[in-house]
Amino acid sequence: MSIEIFERPIAITDVETTGLDAVKHEILEIGLVLVDQRTDEVIDTLNIKVKPEHIETADPNALKINGYDPENWLNAVSLLEAMTLYSQKAKNAIFCSHNVTFDWSFIAAAFKKAGLKSTLDYHRLDLFSLIWAKTKDSNIESFSLSKVALFLGLPEEPLPHRAINGARTAHEIYKKITHS
DSSP: OOOGGGGSOEEEEEEEESSSOTTTSOEEEEEEEEEOTTTOOEEEEEEEEBOOSOGGGOOHHHHHHTTOOGGGGTTOBOHHHHHHHHHHHTTTOEEEETTHHHHHHHHHHHHHHHTOOOOSOSOEEEHHHHHHHHHTTSOOOOOSHHHHHHHTTOOOOOSSOOHHHHHHHHHHHHHHHHTO
16 A cells, blocks of 8 residues: 555745845746656646735845846746636645745745645655765765755756746756665
């Protein structure tokens, strides 16, 4: 008899935000790579820009890191539309990210702000914890997504940061870590 948790998809998620505080700052972009955990096959993806409601509260450094330019966000969707799409695609999936505390805090706050209930499984998978366990006896220099990718022989995440690129890089790291 198998445990149902091992049959749920993994929702590898990355968010780009206007800063580090999920209460004060906003999601600008959501990247999702939905993976069948038995085969590592990509089931679905989501790459969506979110229209900021309070860009005036943004940290200029955060905007520089993720390459925010108002012209590139002209076709961005509302937070409600973004979270509705994310919720539909990630239904019953296990949330996974490179920094689960950061990414989940923004996703949870966005669900609340949009007036939606999360459809994801309540478990969270922290990619950093998996990486740490696999590399603790190594000479890894940093646990940033790009440094981990390079350490594992994978291409680093391109700059500026884009949520879908972060999610794709995290997926490659996930596959490498879970199959080594």
